[in-house]
Amino acid sequence: MRRPLPPRRRGPTVDSVYRVVLASAAAVVFVIVALIVVEVAHGSMPSIRALGFGFLIQTQWDPVADHYGALPYLYGTLVSSILALILAVPLGLGSAVFLAELAKGKVAATVSFVMELLAAIPSIVYGIWGFFVLAPFLRTVLEPWLIANFGYLPLFRGTPFGIGMLNAGIVLAIMIVPTIVSISREVLLAIPRSLREGSLALGATRAEAIGITLDAAKPGILGSIVLALGRALGETMAVTMVIGNTNRISASLLDPSATMASVIANEFTEATGALYLSALIQIALVLFAVTIVVNALARGLVWLTTGGRRDIAAAA
Amino acid sequence: MKATRILAAALIAAALTGCTGGGKAPSVGLTGAGATFPYPIYSKWFEMYHESTGVQINYQSIGSGGGIQQLKAGTVDFGASDAPLNDEKLAEMPHPVLHIPTVAGAVVLAYNLPELTQPLQLTPQALAGIFMGTVKTWNDPAIQAANPGVVLPATAVLAVHRSDGSGTSNIFTTYLSAVSPDWKTKVGANTSVAWPAGVGAKGNEGVTGQVKQTPGSIGYVELAYAKQNSLATAKLQNSSGAFIEPSLASTTAAIRASAQALAADVRAPTVDAAGPDAYPIAALTFILVYEDQKDAAKGKEIANFLHWAIHQGQDEVEALQYARLPAEIVTVDEASIAKLTSGGKPLAAR
Numbered sequence: 001m002r003r004p005l006p007p008r009r010r011g012p013t014v015d016s017v018y019r020v021v022l023a024s025a026a027a028v029v030f031v032i033v034a035l036i037v038v039e040v041a042h043g044s045m046p047s048i049r050a051l052g053f054g055f056l057i058q059t060q061w062d063p064v065a066d067h068y069g070a071l072p073y074l075y076g077t078l079v080s081s082i083l084a085l086i087l088a089v090p091l092g093l094g095s096a097v098f099l100a101e102l103a104k105g106k107v108a109a110t111v112s113f114v115m116e117l118l119a120a121i122p123s124i125v126y127g128i129w130g131f132f133v134l135a136p137f138l139r140t141v142l143e144p145w146l147i148a149n150f151g152y153l154p155l156f157r158g159t160p161f162g163i164g165m166l167n168a169g170i171v172l173a174i175m176i177v178p179t180i181v182s183i184s185r186e187v188l189l190a191i192p193r194s195l196r197e198g199s200l201a202l203g204a205t206r207a208e209a210i211g212i213t214l215d216a217a218k219p220g221i222l223g224s225i226v227l228a229l230g231r232a233l234g235e236t237m238a239v240t241m242v243i244g245n246t247n248r249i250s251a252s253l254l255d256p257s258a259t260m261a262s263v264i265a266n267e268f269t270e271a272t273g274a275l276y277l278s279a280l281i282q283i284a285l286v287l288f289a290v291t292i293v294v295n296a297l298a299r300g301l302v303w304l305t306t307g308g309r310r311d312i313a314a315a316a
Numbered sequence: 317m318k319a320t321r322i323l324a325a326a327l328i329a330a331a332l333t334g335c336t337g338g339g340k341a342p343s344v345g346l347t348g349a350g351a352t353f354p355y356p357i358y359s360k361w362f363e364m365y366h367e368s369t370g371v372q373i374n375y376q377s378i379g380s381g382g383g384i385q386q387l388k389a390g391t392v393d394f395g396a397s398d399a400p401l402n403d404e405k406l407a408e409m410p411h412p413v414l415h416i417p418t419v420a421g422a423v424v425l426a427y428n429l430p431e432l433t434q435p436l437q438l439t440p441q442a443l444a445g446i447f448m449g450t451v452k453t454w455n456d457p458a459i460q461a462a463n464p465g466v467v468l469p470a471t472a473v474l475a476v477h478r479s480d481g482s483g484t485s486n487i488f489t490t491y492l493s494a495v496s497p498d499w500k501t502k503v504g505a506n507t508s509v510a511w512p513a514g515v516g517a518k519g520n521e522g523v524t525g526q527v528k529q530t531p532g533s534i535g536y537v538e539l540a541y542a543k544q545n546s547l548a549t550a551k552l553q554n555s556s557g558a559f560i561e562p563s564l565a566s567t568t569a570a571i572r573a574s575a576q577a578l579a580a581d582v583r584a585p586t587v588d589a590a591g592p593d594a595y596p597i598a599a600l601t602f603i604l605v606y607e608d609q610k611d612a613a614k615g616k617e618i619a620n621f622l623h624w625a626i627h628q629g630q631d632e633v634e635a636l637q638y639a640r641l642p643a644e645i646v647t648v649d650e651a652s653i654a655k656l657t658s659g660g661k662p663l664a665a666r
Contacts, residue, residue: 062509063508063509063510064503064504064505064506064509065504131522131526135529136529139529139530159472159474161474161515162529163515164515241518244516245479245515245516245517246511247510256515258479258516265480265518266480266518267480269378269379269382270379270381270480270481270482270483270508271481271507272384272405
């Protein structure tokens with residue numbers, strides 16, 4: 001009969017193997033990101049050298065004259081993503097609170113299931129829906145109504161095309177709602193019951209109790225919004241189909257626009273000139289930088305709102 | 317058990333037929349990459365050619381730009397492009413390259429004007445104005461003048477262009493540059509340009525969808541695509557002053573009208589051709605090969621295939637809505653194919 005080895009003797013070897021395996025898994029992720037940065041930066045060099053800082057502030061994108069300015073795309077990416085957040089955050093947060101705090105059993109299970117279904121739909125399907133279903137509705141109903149009632153605002157001036165910034169914002173909002181809902185719901189469920197019970201016992205109303213829970217869950221909720229924003233910034237196919245692909249900066253949400261991801265998707269395959277190709281790669285580099293800056297800002301925000309509690313800030 | 321035996325029998329049968337097939341088939345296979353526009357006819361040709369000769373040709377329709385890059389890098393035996401290489405790009409290639417036109421296509425203007433009962437007629441100036449953004453409404457005098465007696469609506473014109481870089485855009489902007497000095501200086505011709513007006517939609521299907529669902533819109537698509545989707549297309553005024561309906565016949569006529577220039581240089585522009593029955597936005601699509609082939613066996617197969625494509629292959633093109641090459645261009649191609657060599661020795665085609 002074999003006697004089991006004492007755990008203390010065996011432990012360190014198993015632990016170190018385990019550690020190495022996990023560390024290399026983490027290292028692979030790091031190396032992939034590093035390689036992407038190096039490769040994209042290398043590919044951008046001709047464009048950076050030829051166009052300099054002007055690339056970020058100029059508005060002309062002209063492959064014929066070999067002159068490239070990315071500002072309209074930078075603008076389009078940021079505005080469409082912010083618009084998506086404005087629409088998706090109240091919706092997502094509302095349903096997360098409903099699912100975590102109010103809905104019971106079957107209702108919660110069904111709604112959660114539907115939410116996860118929404119997350120699994122390929123982005124091209126959202127694009128087709130936005131193009132063939134949402135666009136005609138916007139063109140014939142919503143946009144004329146916005147122009148008639150809010151046309152005095154620069155936001156709602158122009159011609160109702162159906163496609164454009166508004167359409168892209170709505171499609172993106174629907175795409176990122178599941179991210180906000182599922183993460184926020186988990187965070188809310190993780191808040192100890194005692195907190196709700198305590199506030200109810202002290203005489204808080206249901207709404208006040210939810211408010212206290214939300215406050216405790218703030219870092220996690222902000223984290224879900226950051227993740228959702230990340231998806232909106234990088235979304236390519238659906239946006240390309242509904243945004244109108246025009247490199248002009250317009251204050252109106254009804255006008256067509258373009259994003260960094262959409263111009264890469266549109267022009268990369270047929271870009272023949274060396275500088276043209278390099279300018280497109282530089283757009284990828286800028287998109288990468290924008291994502292990093294946005295993430296850093298969001299982490300800073302979480303850090304500020306949690307009063308510097310690093311554990312929660314890091315978790316978000 | 318039984319399933320295994322059936323599987324084994326099938327494998328043996330496959331091996332046997334493979335052997336008998338291999339008996340007459342040469343062992344060379346060809347690879348190509350490039351334009352998406354001729355992909356339907358190319359894949360049909362490659363299938364037919366494989367059936368009759370046993371030669372396998374693989375083709376990746378990754379876009380003209382990609383095809384040129386791959387030919388340059390030497391990763392494919394031939395490239396395919398909707399636009400010929402200009403002098404500068406030709407000089408960048410490591411070895412001399414031959415352009416072999418294979419089929420012709422046209423770019424047509426699809427529009428959505430439910431009020432109209434007869435085809436819209438457009439002059440080159442009106443068309444350039446629409447895409448420049450200077451012609452803003454349908455009842456603009458520039459459009460009205462070409463449509464006498466037709467009541468045109470006072471609604472806004474929405475010009476729809478391709479948002480993705482494409483050979484179709486290149487042909488269309490080449491045409492606009494040829495007919496409008498204003499367009500030539502302000503916008504120019506390329507696979508994608510800085511569009512002064514309108515909205516961009518992805519692919520032929522995106523432009524079609526946008527035009528179909530937006531009254532008052534007009535966009536350009538490939539002739540084959542418009543035919544397959546029964547879109548209303550505009551008659552365009554050619555350089556002889558006649559309004560020509562886009563069709564396979566008027567496309568071939570346009571190529572024939574440019575035959576003299578093409579005989580001198582097969583890369584010569586074919587837009588705004590001079591013939592009285594020529595549709596003005598017609599173009600050839602090309603297979604690109606190195607004049608001197610490294611591998612004689614492959615070079616021979618390329619020569620054989622190209623010869624087949626410009627002769628027997630032409631009978632297949634109209635079913636897929638491509639315009640066939642006029643006899644004059646077949647002659648030009650024959651001369652080009654005869655130039656193919658390997659190590660300086662000619663690879664005489666069949």
